[in-house]
Amino acid sequence: MSARIRLALIAGGKSGERQVSLTGAKGVLAALDSSKYEVRQYDPATDLARLAADADQLDVAFILLHGLLGEDGTMQGTLDLLGIPYQGAGVLGSALAMDKNLAKKLYQDAGLKVAPWQMADRADIDDPAALAARVTMPVVIKPVRQGSSLGMSIAHNEEELAAGLAQAFQYDEEVMVEEFIRGREITCGVLGNRELTALPLVEIIPGEEYPFFDYQAKYEPGASREVCPAELDAETTKRAQEYGLVAHRALKLKGYSRTDMILSEDGDIYVIETNTIPGMTPTSLMPQAAKAHGLDFPRFIDRLIELAME
Numbered sequence: 001m002s003a004r005i006r007l008a009l010i011a012g013g014k015s016g017e018r019q020v021s022l023t024g025a026k027g028v029l030a031a032l033d034s035s036k037y038e039v040r041q042y043d044p045a046t047d048l049a050r051l052a053a054d055a056d057q058l059d060v061a062f063i064l065l066h067g068l069l070g071e072d073g074t075m076q077g078t079l080d081l082l083g084i085p086y087q088g089a090g091v092l093g094s095a096l097a098m099d100k101n102l103a104k105k106l107y108q109d110a111g112l113k114v115a116p117w118q119m120a121d122r123a124d125i126d127d128p129a130a131l132a133a134r135v136t137m138p139v140v141i142k143p144v145r146q147g148s149s150l151g152m153s154i155a156h157n158e159e160e161l162a163a164g165l166a167q168a169f170q171y172d173e174e175v176m177v178e179e180f181i182r183g184r185e186i187t188c189g190v191l192g193n194r195e196l197t198a199l200p201l202v203e204i205i206p207g208e209e210y211p212f213f214d215y216q217a218k219y220e221p222g223a224s225r226e227v228c229p230a231e232l233d234a235e236t237t238k239r240a241q242e243y244g245l246v247a248h249r250a251l252k253l254k255g256y257s258r259t260d261m262i263l264s265e266d267g268d269i270y271v272i273e274t275n276t277i278p279g280m281t282p283t284s285l286m287p288q289a290a291k292a293h294g295l296d297f298p299r300f301i302d303r304l305i306e307l308a309m310e
Ligand SMILES: Nc1ncnc2c1ncn2[C@@H]1O[C@H](COP(=O)(O)OP(=O)(O)O)[C@@H](O)[C@H]1O
Pocket: 115, 140, 142, 146, 147, 148, 149, 150, 178, 179, 180, 181, 182, 185, 212, 213, 214, 260, 262, 272, 273
């Protein structure tokens, strides 16, 4: 019998998505075949010294961190220094995808459509008129580097804009204001290293009580309906999958990614953002897409680890 793969499962951390990470880790741990993997768990909030000490006894890491200090390149850099391969994007790709402002510039350079946006200033909280004049309402207000819709809101007027900015600036030094695109929300998973595969699309339909795919709509069971494969005509499907591949390359990603898009009412596709460590419970969006592609949850994780060790 060949030796088991010694795998570091890295979850927890200090971001606003700590709980999402720990829940995901339970599912991943349950899905890892114990005859194939010897798993040790590390929480970067408390276990970095132990991770460094164990480095030469680890074959690969599975990073299950979302948001800052994990999905943004910092853990990737730490593992690079320690000589431990890991699934998904490297330092640069992770950092670029985390920064929604820089990512949009790269999407644009690559020919993809993005919602018009403006960067906000803290001073706009007290005097939002000038910013309001530069955008078309309604707008989505976003911390530039966050996930799980934390700190986000939608504004229809100057008051809501001011309140939304005040909230968003609690989450990040940089805040952006983006035109709200009305349409159908779809997401495209991409899998592979040199040869990339676009997975079947998923359509996300938040419940009527949710103004957008917010934190609750994302994690409350039954709050959103997900359709995979998305019911779209062949041309639109192909175009959205191509967008997913272009976004993945534009941000210099590796292994896998999941790009969120909106199919507008007039048929245009707008790229919203790309996740480099997408949600990983068995019912999360990317695992669903992998399943529709023929990879059930354990095999999807195996594939990510294979790609990491390639
Ligand atoms: N420009 C936009 N127009 C309409 N809805 C948007 C827009 N940007 C974001 N959203 C909604 O907000 C959700 C979260 O935004 P996103 O940029 O994907 O941030 P996160 O990293 O928190 O997932 C999206 O899934 C979508 O429902």
